[in-house]
Amino acid sequence: MQDLAAGVSALLMGFVLFVYLWVVKNSGSTADAKAVNQASYRWRARTFWAALTLAPVLTAATLLPWPHDVSAQEGHVVQVHATAKQWFWELSTQQAKVGDTVVFHVRAADVNHGFALYDENQRLVAQIQAMPGVVNSVRHHFTKPGTYKILCLEYCGVAHHGMVADFTVAAAQ
CATH class of the missing domain: 2.60.40.420 (Cupredoxins -  blue copper proteins)
Structure with a gap:
């Protein structure tokens, strides 16, 4: 059951990531997006990639040693x-x-x-x-x-x- 929950969670997180990246990619093509300061877009992009890079590291650091795994x-x-x-x-x-x-x-x-x-x-x-x-x-x-x-x-x-x-x-x- 836990494997199923982990798999479904991973699929949903992947879907959210896909939607986010699609929105970021297509947001620069609309008229409203061009009116917004491009510096804020760069800051958001850097923040996103920093979070995406740090998330697996922080997740692994907080889960290890995994309390239910007996080696x-x-x-x-x-x-x-x-x-x-x-x-x-x-x-x-x-x-x-x-x-x-x-x-x-x-x-x-x-x-x-x-x-x-x-x-x-x-x-x-x-x-x-x-x-x-x-x-x-x-x-x-x-x-x-x-x-x-x-x-x-x-x-x-x-x-x-x-x-x-x-x-x-x-x-x-």
Whole structure:
């Protein structure tokens, strides 16, 4: 679905660019355009080409490193199946090692829950929605040892506040 959205966005951006260039090319031929100061046209053209040149660079700089891409150099991959139930987390394993990439496959057994992974400083490092009948996956590459907390971010009932699980990351040996 994301590939389709990216493709449609690229086509629409290309179409807008084509229309813009067509208007710029044909704008100098009308009587109204000749009356306008040519310096403003040069300034607009320079601004357009500068923006067109900088846009891919700025886009790439703000997207890298792409948070959803896990390269082969990230070490061992651990698969964790996490099931949210009122009001606890059921995890297939609760430990990994520094250098591991953990793929959390998250689902809910009853109602919607929010899967949130917090480090020891209570900073959110990964999150995803847990829904009945759907398995969502989120990856995180662990670079620091410690005990990480898994909390529910979606109010799921009376004991929502107690829906906590620990995930331990041991130092690499």
